[in-house]
Amino acid sequence: MCECKASVLVVDDTAFNIMPVRALLKAHYKIDIDIATNGLEAVEKFREGLNQTCGCSLRVPRLIIMDIGMPIMDGKEASSLINREQKKVMVQGDGELTHIVALTSFSNKALKEECMAVGMKKVYNKPLKLIMLQEMMHNHFFRV
Numbered sequence: 001m002c003e004c005k006a007s008v009l010v011v012d013d014t015a016f017n018i019m020p021v022r023a024l025l026k027a028h029y030k031i032d033i034d035i036a037t038n039g040l041e042a043v044e045k046f047r048e049g050l051n052q053t054c055g056c057s058l059r060v061p062r063l064i065i066m067d068i069g070m071p072i073m074d075g076k077e078a079s080s081l082i083n084r085e086q087k088k089v090m091v092q093g094d095g096e097l098t099h100i101v102a103l104t105s106f107s108n109k110a111l112k113e114e115c116m117a118v119g120m121k122k123v124y125n126k127p128l129k130l131i132m133l134q135e136m137m138h139n140h141f142f143r144v
Helices: 015-028 039-050 075-092 109-117 130-141
Strands: 007-011 032-036 063-066 099-104 122-125
Touching (some): 015 032, 075 099, 109 122
């Protein structure tokens, strides 16, 4: 029997940035929260989920909140790889398993366009506020 649960993956290289996102998610939503500290770790966690034998749509995070500037692999490269992996399993017409949104300190028109080009759904500016989280969850986690 499948034991997968709806989850959010928060990807940021700084604990100071992860803590408020995690705290807001825990306070307002009863979901599993996973953490990755760089883009490569996020890609690996996504691939691990895809490789679970249950095959259900909850085997990967429903939403990934991705920082952009990180060591080892940045958020744009990680998002590109995750979306490429996701497209391989979308051939059956199930739609996207995971939505990726950026949460970044640096935001300008060019960066937003780059993020959208790699398949991110939206760019949010740090610090995360409750109203932003509610929009994020409504549009990208609880989507139909």
